Amino acid sequence: MNSAANPPHLVRTGALAAALKVLQRDLRLAVRRPSQLLQPLAFFAVVSLLFPLGYTPELDKLRAIAPGVLWVGALLASMLALDSLFREDAADGTLEQFLICGQPLVGLVAAKTLAHWLLTGLPLTLMAPLLGIALGVPVAAMPGILSSLALGSVTLSLIGAVGAGLTLGVRRGGVLLSLLTLPLAVPVLVFGARATELAIAGESLTGPLYLLAALAVLGATLAPLAAAAAVRIGVE
Amino acid sequence: MNWTWFHKFGSPPHIYRIAGTLAPWFGWPAGLLIVAALYAGLVLAPPDYQQGDGFRIIYVHAPSAWLSVMIYGVMASAAAIGLIWRMKVAHAAAASCAGIGAWFTVVSLITGMLWGKPMWGTYWVWDPRLTAQLVLLFLYLGYMGLRSGIDDLARSDRASAVLAIVGVINIPIIRYSVEWWNSIHQAPSVMKMDRPSMPMDMLAPLLMMLLGFTLYFAAVMLVRLRAEILRRERSASWIKEALQ
Numbered sequence: 001m002n003s004a005a006n007p008p009h010l011v012r013t014g015a016l017a018a019a020l021k022v023l024q025r026d027l028r029l030a031v032r033r034p035s036q037l038l039q040p041l042a043f044f045a046v047v048s049l050l051f052p053l054g055y056t057p058e059l060d061k062l063r064a065i066a067p068g069v070l071w072v073g074a075l076l077a078s079m080l081a082l083d084s085l086f087r088e089d090a091a092d093g094t095l096e097q098f099l100i101c102g103q104p105l106v107g108l109v110a111a112k113t114l115a116h117w118l119l120t121g122l123p124l125t126l127m128a129p130l131l132g133i134a135l136g137v138p139v140a141a142m143p144g145i146l147s148s149l150a151l152g153s154v155t156l157s158l159i160g161a162v163g164a165g166l167t168l169g170v171r172r173g174g175v176l177l178s179l180l181t182l183p184l185a186v187p188v189l190v191f192g193a194r195a196t197e198l199a200i201a202g203e204s205l206t207g208p209l210y211l212l213a214a215l216a217v218l219g220a221t222l223a224p225l226a227a228a229a230a231v232r233i234g235v236e
Numbered sequence: 237m238n239w240t241w242f243h244k245f246g247s248p249p250h251i252y253r254i255a256g257t258l259a260p261w262f263g264w265p266a267g268l269l270i271v272a273a274l275y276a277g278l279v280l281a282p283p284d285y286q287q288g289d290g291f292r293i294i295y296v297h298a299p300s301a302w303l304s305v306m307i308y309g310v311m312a313s314a315a316a317i318g319l320i321w322r323m324k325v326a327h328a329a330a331a332s333c334a335g336i337g338a339w340f341t342v343v344s345l346i347t348g349m350l351w352g353k354p355m356w357g358t359y360w361v362w363d364p365r366l367t368a369q370l371v372l373l374f375l376y377l378g379y380m381g382l383r384s385g386i387d388d389l390a391r392s393d394r395a396s397a398v399l400a401i402v403g404v405i406n407i408p409i410i411r412y413s414v415e416w417w418n419s420i421h422q423a424p425s426v427m428k429m430d431r432p433s434m435p436m437d438m439l440a441p442l443l444m445m446l447l448g449f450t451l452y453f454a455a456v457m458l459v460r461l462r463a464e465i466l467r468r469e470r471s472a473s474w475i476k477e478a479l480q
Contacts, residue, residue, distance in 0.1 A: 179378045
């Protein structure tokens with residue numbers, strides 16, 4: 001009787017294991033479609049390189065606006081990749097399977113968010129020093145830029161996951177997604193650009209870094225709950 | 237404990253009736269207070285010793301800025317009630333708040349710009365308060381965009397409720413981050429807004445105006461709520477009786 005309710009060939013999966021499986025799946029899908037991985041990076045590079053062309057090629061002037069250029073570029077590139085976070089999975093029914101599989105949705109959504117960060121936030125962070133050099137940023141500032149972007153992009157992915165979940169039911173939700181998430185990203189932009197500015201000036205950037213870390217912790221605590229609620233609403 | 241009073245709040249016909257009864261009770265005092273406060277503020281209050289008569293725009297600017305933030309709070313509370321207790325009327329109330337809040341934000345931005353021209357010499361300064369108001373306007377626009385972007389009413393209600401709650405958590409963070417950002421970037425502004433003590437004859441009209449605007453918001457919200465309920469319940473049978 002017990003075996004009928006719980007057949008032996010079904011292995012019970014823990015919540016963490018299920019989340020890891022989702023993470024693995026998303027990473028594997030991305031590796032098989034590298035263009036999706038490369039597009040935000042190319043976008044980031046093009047946006048950053050438009051500034052020397054549109055503003056001035058003088059490195060001294062570019063260095064002054066480099067924090068803003070790098071952060072706005074990373075923000076927009078991260079946003080660009082958000083649209084695909086849930087949309088395809090909603091279209092092919094994967095999200096419905098998430099809802100009925102009995103695993104906590106929060107964990108699965110958090111895993112997808114982590115995958116988004118690993119696939120966009122982290123590569124964007126790693127590419128930023130390269131673009132920084134093109135904008136006249138001294139090499140000594142690179143550790144500061146790397147650490148602030150790494151922390152800040154975590155929060156961007158978390159905020160973005162909420163927005164992507166909310167716009168699931170919207171046809172052509174791309175523009176709306178930006179309108180929803182960009183105002184919420186203001187604190188990250190403020191602290192991130194400030195950290196980068198301090199790094200370029202060669203000063204200590206622990207203050208804004210702590211604030212970025214605090215935002216990331218707050219986001220990691222609350223955003224998956226909101227994103228899971230949003231996905232549930234969007235799929236039901 | 238008897239919970240019927242609570243359940244009645246979930247019933248559209250009941251709320252429709254109550255809102256109709258209450259709206260004039262908020263509307264008339266609001267009108268009288270605003271007219272009285274305008275007279276007291278524009279005529280009776282003495283001119284400021286630094287800004288002359290230019291400061292008088294505060295009687296519109298400050299109350300509308302205060303309301304723009306308060307309405308977001310009311311909207312998010314209504315949305316949370318709707319989300320938690322699945323109360324359709326609460327969602328309708330949240331929906332009817334958004335437009336009013338956005339307009340108050342616009343009014344506070346425009347009056348702030350008009351005030352800035354004589355005081356700062358330019359219409360726009362990246363003052364932390366103006367900037368935070370601008371971000372608030374985008375939050376309202378996003379909320380209304382999401383609401384109109386989803387066709388299914390129940391889904392649109394719940395998705396926008398989640399957004400309102402996320403927004404209300406973020407508003408204080410955004411305000412503080414913007415203030416911090418500005419204190420680094422910009423020299424102290426010419427005008428000092430936080431006077432330690434405002435004389436009573438200047439403060440009283442401001443408080444009257446604040447109360448008047450709040451009552452005005454309540455009245456307009458109730459009228460809009462009735463319209464929203466009519467729109468949502470247009471196929472219900474009680475509508476015919478109510479409209480006869």
